[in-house]
Amino acid sequence: xxxxxxxxxxxxxxxxxxxxxxxxxxxxxxxxxxxxxxxxxxxxxxxxxxxxxxxxxxxxxxxxxxxxxxxxxxxxxxxxxxxxxxxxxxxxxxxxxxxxxxxxxxxxxxxxxxxxxxxxxxxxxxxxxxxxxxxxxxxxxxxxxxxxxxxxxxxxxxxxxxxxxxxxxxxxxxxxxxxxxxxxxxxxxxxxxxxxxxxxxxxxxxxxxxxxxxxxxxxxxxxxxxxxxxxxxxxxxxx
Numbered sequence: 001x002x003x004x005x006x007x008x009x010x011x012x013x014x015x016x017x018x019x020x021x022x023x024x025x026x027x028x029x030x031x032x033x034x035x036x037x038x039x040x041x042x043x044x045x046x047x048x049x050x051x052x053x054x055x056x057x058x059x060x061x062x063x064x065x066x067x068x069x070x071x072x073x074x075x076x077x078x079x080x081x082x083x084x085x086x087x088x089x090x091x092x093x094x095x096x097x098x099x100x101x102x103x104x105x106x107x108x109x110x111x112x113x114x115x116x117x118x119x120x121x122x123x124x125x126x127x128x129x130x131x132x133x134x135x136x137x138x139x140x141x142x143x144x145x146x147x148x149x150x151x152x153x154x155x156x157x158x159x160x161x162x163x164x165x166x167x168x169x170x171x172x173x174x175x176x177x178x179x180x181x182x183x184x185x186x187x188x189x190x191x192x193x194x195x196x197x198x199x200x201x202x203x204x205x206x207x208x209x210x211x212x213x214x215x216x217x218x219x220x221x222x223x224x225x226x227x228x229x230x231x232x233x234x235x236x237x238x239x
Contacts, residue, residue, distance in 0.1 A: 002028055002072060002074070003028065003074055003075070003076040003123050003126075003127070004027075004028040004029055004030045004049070004072055004075060004076065005022055005027055005028070005029050005030070005075065005076050005077045005078075005079065006029070006030045006031075006032075006068065006075055006077070006078045006079065006116070007019050007022075007029060007030070007031045007032070007079045007081055008031075008032045008053070008055075008078075008079070008080055008081050008082035008108075008112075009032060009033070009034070009081045009082030009083060010029075010031035010032065010033060010040075010043070010081065011031075011033035011034065011035060011036070011037045011039060011040050012037055012039060013184060013209070014081060014136070014180075014183060014184070014209050014212050015031070015079075015081040015082070016039050016043075017209035017210075017212070017213060018079060018081065018209070018212065018213060018216060019031050019043055019048060020043075021213050023043070023046050023047065023048060027076075028047070029043075029048050029049070030048070030049040030050075030051065030068065030071060030072065030075075031043060031048050031049070031050050031051070032050075032051050032052070032053040032064065032082060033050060033051075033052060033053070034052075034053070034054050034055075034082070036052070049071050051064060051067055051068065051071075053067075053082075055082060055103060055104050055108040056100075056103070057103075058103075058107075058111075061103075061107070061108050061111050061112070062111075064112075065111070065112060065115045065116065068112075068116065068119075069116075069119070072119065073119065073122060074119050074120075074122035074123040074126065075116060075119040075120050075122075075123055075131065076120075076123050076127075076131060076132070077120075077131060077132035077133070077134065077220060078112065078113065078116060078120070078132070078133045078134070079134045079136070079216065080108075080109040080112070080133070080134065080135045080136060080158070081136045082104060082108065083104065083105060083136065084100065084101065084104050084105075084151075085148070085151065086100065086101065086148075086150075086151060087147055087148045087150075087151060088147070088148070088149060088150065089147065094150070097150050098150040098153070098154075100150075101150040101151050101153070101154035102150075102153075102154045102157065104154070105151075105154035105155055105157070105158050106154050106157035106158050106161065109135060109158060109161065110161055113133055113161075113165055113175075117169065117173065120132075120133070120169075120172070120173050121172055121173070124172040124173065125172075129223065130171060130172060130173060130174045130223055130226075131172065131173045131174070132173065132174050132175075132176070132219060132220055133165060133169070133173060133174070133175040133176075134175075134176055134177070134178060134216060134219055135158050135159070135161065135162050135175075135176070135177040135178070136177070136178055136180070136212075137155045137156075137158050137159045137162075137177045137178065137179045137229065138151075138152070138155040138179055138180065138181075139179055139180060139181035139231070139233045139236060139237075140152040140155060141155050141156045141159045141179055141229070142179070142231075142237060143237075158177070159177055159179070159229055162175055162176060162177040162227065162228075162229060163227050166226045166227030167227065170226060170227075171226075174219070174222070174223075174225065174226040175226055175227065176219050176225060176226060176227070176228050176229070176230065177228070177229040177230065178212060178215045178216070178219075178229070178230045178232060179229050179230065179231050179232065179233070180211070180212060180232040180233065181200070181201060181232070181233035181234065181236045182197055182198075182200070182201065182206060182207075182234070183206075183207060183208065183209060183211060183212060183232070184206060184208060184209060185197075185206055194206075199239075200236055200239055201233060201234030201235055201236040201239060202234055202235030202236070202238055202239060203234035203235055204234070205234065207232075207234065211232050212232060215230050215232055218230075
């Protein structure tokens with residue numbers, strides 16, 4: 001029986017790298033995307049099921065869940081990667097910003113986890129192994145962020161949901177978080193910004209998506225880790 005892994009926000013960067021890695025391993029995947037970058041067509045050509053999902057309203061989240069269940073009756077794992085790095089400096093309507101951050105980073109995973117738990121339980125019952133939910137949070141959960149207040153709050157909410165869902169779904173479904181700091185720079189980042197950012201961690205490098213892939217693989221291969229957040233921050237908490 002088909003046992004895909006769902007990855008939200010897989011059109012670029014970390015989500016895309018995870019999708020490409022899992023496909024290369026022969027793992028069936030379902031991915032969501034907000035903007036149909038050329039990479040989505042490539043993923044589809046390799047067999048991925050690609051679903052447009054903006055998560056910009058409760059209705060949009062509900063529609064995605066319906067479409068997901070039309071494609072499969074079980075899931076091996078859900079990786080919540082969809083994210084928006086928005087901030088107060090770019091928004092005059094703080095209430096709208098806060099609602100958007102909470103909906104994308106906390107409400108959408110909350111609703112998807114509840115609605116798709118039967119798909120994960122079906123996998124566990126058929127395979128005899130625990131299914132997985134993985135939340136991609138952020139290093140800022142630990143310290144907060146004066147420049148990204150709503151973003152940090154929403155990622156902190158997702159971190160808390162990790163603990164609650166782990167307790168709710170155990171032992172059939174393991175629920176964990178991965179909390180990265182810098183993983184890859186954006187193309188438009190200046191040399192000055194890169195140099196400043198690299199100094200924030202003890203390791204002082206741009207580690208690349210392999211660090212997140214390795215963390216995901218560790219969680220998926222474990223039958224004992226649940227309710228935990230895995231920091232991938234290069235020792236930034238000690239700087």
